[in-house]
Amino acid sequence: MHTRYPNPDDAVAAILKAGTDLDCGGFMASHVAHALNVSAITIGDLDAAMVRMFKMRLRLGHFDPPGVMQTIPISTVCSPYAIELARDGVRQSVVLAKNTGKALPLNAKQFASALVVGPNYNLIDTLGYYSGPRPCNDSSE
Numbered sequence: 001m002h003t004r005y006p007n008p009d010d011a012v013a014a015i016l017k018a019g020t021d022l023d024c025g026g027f028m029a030s031h032v033a034h035a036l037n038v039s040a041i042t043i044g045d046l047d048a049a050m051v052r053m054f055k056m057r058l059r060l061g062h063f064d065p066p067g068v069m070q071t072i073p074i075s076t077v078c079s080p081y082a083i084e085l086a087r088d089g090v091r092q093s094v095v096l097a098k099n100t101g102k103a104l105p106l107n108a109k110q111f112a113s114a115l116v117v118g119p120n121y122n123l124i125d126t127l128g129y130y131s132g133p134r135p136c137n138d139s140s141e
Contacts, residue, residue, distance in 0.1 A: 009040035016041055021049040021056075078136035 005011040012028060012035035023029065035041045057063065076082060097104065 009035040009038055013040045013045070016045045016049050019049075019052065021053040074135050083136065 005014060008027075008031040012031050015023075015028065032041070032046070036043070036046070061067070
């Protein structure tokens with residue numbers, strides 16, 4: 001729930017006017033019709049959001065005919081070579097922190113509490129949603 005605004009109608013209006021056109025959850029779907037009915041937003045607001053969203057989808061190629069990338073079979077994507085290549089890419093991109101003064105690993109007994117702030121403070125709730133499909137069905141990954 002968007003708690004910065006006094007009600008969902010005001011939140012919907014602020015979201016659309018900020019240019020946030022794609023809702024990955026169900027908030028907008030649940031509240032946009034009511035916001036429209038009480039005139040918190042207009043058809044023009046919805047039209048502008050749709051134009052922006054479809055322009056972006058056009059730029060991403062969502063309406064183009066299938067290209068080369070769409071013709072690669074799952075058997076190739078899930079081949080041992082491709083899986084190892086993907087793992088190697090991850091291994092090469094890992095960044096190690098220098099453990100100056102042996103500060104790591106942190107000792108949980110030294111901390112009474114911790115404060116995590118920022119837009120991803122509760123990221124655990126969305127990790128499953130953004131993980132995407134696992135076409136190779138390998139539970140060890």
